[in-house]
Amino acid sequence: MAERLEVRKTYKLYMGGQFVRSESGRSYAAEGFNVPRASRKDLRDSVRAARAAFPGWSARTAMNRGQILYRIAEMLEGRRAQFLSLLGGGRPAGRQVDAAIATWVWYAGLTDKVAQLAGTVNPVAGPYFNFTIPEPTGVVGMVAPEEPPLLGLVARLAPALCGGNAVVALASEPLPLAALTLAEVLATGDLPPGVVNLLSGRRAELLPWLASHMDVNALDAGACTDPELAAVEEAAAGNLKRVVRQREVQPSPQAVTALMEFKTVWHPIGV
Amino acid sequence: MALAKRPTTDLTTQTPFQYEAAPEAVDHVRIAGSYDLFIGGRFVAPHSRKRFATVNPATEETLAQVAEADEVDVDHAVKAAANAFRSWSRLDPGRRARYIFRLSRLIQERARELAVVETMDGGKPIKESRDVDIPLAAAHFFYYAGWADKLEWAVPNRRLRPLGVAGQVIPWNFPLLMLAWKVAPALATGNTVVLKPAETTPLTAMLFAEICQQAELPPGVVNVVTGAGQTGSMVVGHPEVRKVAFTGSTEVGKLIRRQVAGRGKRLTLELGGKAANIVFEDAPLDQAVEGVVNGIYFNQGHVCCAGSRLLVQESILEPLLQKLKVRLGTLRVGDPLDKNTDVGAINSKQQLEKIEGLVESGIEEGAEVYQPPCELPARGYWFRPTLFTGVAQSHRIAREEIFGPVLSVLSFRTPEEAVEKANNTPYGLSAGVWTDKGSRILWMAERMRAGVVWANTYNRFDPTSPFGGYKESGFGREGGLHGLLPYLDVD
Structure with a gap:
């Protein structure tokens, strides 16, 4: 009997809820595969998709967002074996996948607590009711670190989504497969199309456009090198996008509020 | 009988009453002929030897000559602030609070004087400086004084550290109030300050420098360097300034963002609006x-x-x-x-x-x-x-x-x-x-x-109420609990 012939997968970008090749038709070799090399236009299209998805996603109730983040954890759990093999197997891979699942679960339980932890009622000196609530910043750009390719991305993605942002993320350049496969998890996790857009390609080529894009509100530059950060901060001045540098830390409410705005509302009290 | 059509009288504009002039007394106010820089707790002549005039915009008369700080002056001020940071950041928080309470009380004690000078130097109506700017400035110091020894409750379960020297550049529309918004949270969190007031309204900042002396605030905790945009840029760009806070136009905000890019400084910007x-x-x-x-x-x-x-x-x-x-x-x-x-x-x-x-x-x-x-x-x-x-x-x-x-x-x-x-x-x-x-x-x-x-209201402000922008109106919040965070490292 002939040996079973494997069906190979073509890895694609994840934009606007769809799996697509780069419009440029380019690819680069990584982890033994031809991986799409996203272009400036792919990046711009991703920002448009994220912007279009933002109003709906940010208007979801916190409870609903929590449900979806939890379902992402469920989908990842179901593909645990696949990710283990993608990440090379063994204990470190196991720890990384398990931490990624735990991260989704942790933030799934945080969505409806952010406003209670970070919001305030302010006792102003006058007859006014005054409160401050966190709101999502909008479209967030982010750069995944080269390693760990799955957890490094999830640790940034989950808090951004927890706060209600839409995201355009650049996958690890040498190790993009985990991120591109995570897109399949997101797509089956009930996440609305466009809320997360994942691009593989050359960071040096894409990052300047992400940093200078006028419709990106914030950038998580935690994985950037110091020279990259300087260039990002300079380019970000064009529309004063927030540049945050999420460190590799345990999940925290601060990781969520770093990508949020605070809105204060006043109303008089009277009869 | 048809109702006679009554002529509508516009009582508000056709009032028979004339307003007599009701000028605020100014005899209790002393404005010096010239002001030095406030560095390390002392008033010092500028290295630049240059001075510029600050003018009363209602009369076009010169009120005083004010020092123009150059690179050397700014460096002295930052060094003084960096020296003071070592002890101020380690000072018992309760003592830090008491100094800031003193500042608040001194502003209240000298409220009318500050209001009159604010109005003479900036042109705003006395009823606003008297009833809004100065009381709010005092309230702001009072509010943040109370935070100084309660920071561990502001962000539970995290280690908080002050940043160091804060370089603060403020505008001319609410001179003393903007000073309060900047200086009060910086001091409460254990940072020290180099403040650059606007060149058209430096006088209440110089009176505040006197107040710092009266409060016996440790030398160097607050330093005031006067000058134009160039002086501000020197403060912002100084390598030992760890935190930059700016209120002003979006145009200048973007320049500052570019100037400090990659320099590892924490930045908050409170910029323009078109509400x-x-x-x-x-x-x-x-x-x-x-x-x-x-x-x-x-x-x-x-x-x-x-x-x-x-x-x-x-x-x-x-x-x-x-x-x-x-x-x-x-x-x-x-x-x-x-x-x-x-x-x-x-x-x-x-x-x-x-x-x-x-x-x-x-x-x-x-x-x-x-x-x-x-x-x-x-x-x-x-x-x-x-x-x-x-x-x-x-x-x-x-x-x-x-x-x-x-x-x-x-x-x-x-x-x-x-x-x-x-x-x-x-x-x-x-x-x-x-x-x-x-x-x-x-x-x-x-x-x-x-x-x-x-x-159903507009233009209300309060020290407990966070203030700041979305999009190109800047980032960071001033006021309230949220106003502490831009001055702290949260680990």
Whole structure:
């Protein structure tokens, strides 16, 4: 009997809820595969998709967002074996996948607590009711670190989504497969199309456009090198996008509020 | 019998009463001929040997000569702040609190003097400096003094550390209040300060320097270096400044963002605005008119969160405009030191020219201008309260921050259209909503991409209430618990 012939997968970008090749038709070799090399236009299209998805996603109730983040954890759990093999197997891979699942679960339980932890009622000196609530910043750009390719991305993605942002993320350049496969998890996790857009390609080529894009509100530059950060901060001045540098830390409410705005509302009290 | 048609008398504009002049006393105020820099707890002559004049915009008379700090002066100030940081950041928090409480009390004790100097140096009506700026500045210090020994409850379960020397550059529209917004949270969190006041309004900052001496604040904890934009840029760029806080125009904010890119400094920016003040047909119109007037003519419109775009629901556009025009006629424009004055002097000649230029563009682009008849003093910088109707969203007066007493009126039909128009700006500092319907207030508040939403009120400020922008109005919050965070490293 002939040996079973494997069906190979073509890895694609994840934009606007769809799996697509780069419009440029380019690819680069990584982890033994031809991986799409996203272009400036792919990046711009991703920002448009994220912007279009933002109003709906940010208007979801916190409870609903929590449900979806939890379902992402469920989908990842179901593909645990696949990710283990993608990440090379063994204990470190196991720890990384398990931490990624735990991260989704942790933030799934945080969505409806952010406003209670970070919001305030302010006792102003006058007859006014005054409160401050966190709101999502909008479209967030982010750069995944080269390693760990799955957890490094999830640790940034989950808090951004927890706060209600839409995201355009650049996958690890040498190790993009985990991120591109995570897109399949997101797509089956009930996440609305466009809320997360994942691009593989050359960071040096894409990052300047992400940093200078006028419709990106914030950038998580935690994985950037110091020279990259300087260039990002300079380019970000064009529309004063927030540049945050999420460190590799345990999940925290601060990781969520770093990508949020605070809105204060006043109303008089009277009869 | 047919009812006789009664002539409507406009009591507000045709009042038989004349206002007598009611000038605030100035005999208790001493302004020195010249002011030095405040570095390391002492007043020192500038290394630059240069001085510049600060002028009373209502009279065009020079009030004092003020030192212009150069690179060497700024370096001395930052070094003094860095030295002071070592002990100030380790000081028992309860003691730190007491120093800041002292500052608050001293501002209250010298409140009238500060109010008069603020008005002479900046041109704002005495009733505003007396009733808004100075009391709020004192309240701000009092509020943050109380935080100094309670920081571990502000961000539970995290390790908090002060940043170091904060370089703070403040504007001329609320000189002492902006000083308070910057200095109070910086000191409460254990940082030390190099402050650069605006070049047209440095005097209350120099009085505050005296207050720091009176409070026996340890030398170097607060340093004041006066000068123009160049001095500010030196403060911002100094390598030992770990934290930069700026309030001013979006244009300069972007320059600062670029200047400190990659330098590892923490940055907060409180920048310009083009706020929409939205009036629905069910709003109490007379209250709304008061709110609209307060929104744009308060402090001559020199307010970053001014309600400079009035969005009126079409069905009430005419009656609202009529009431607004009548109300404009009652605004008393003139001597800022007069206790009856509503609209004072424009802060500087340069700002006056900017306002004039933008108003001219409004007329050229086809909007219809209205100004109430009022006499303006012969000397000084003045601009009549101005209102534009027939404004399109594309007009410069609907897009650019004028920072003067100029209101652009637009209309809308549906709440969705109001949201669309209100958010159609790169700014996002504030918004106003006027309606009797509670659910609509919250619906609108949710949709405004702005850091502060005033519903059925406008231009309210409080030390407990966080303030700051979305989008190109900057980032970071000042005031409240949230105002502590830009001055702390959270591990």
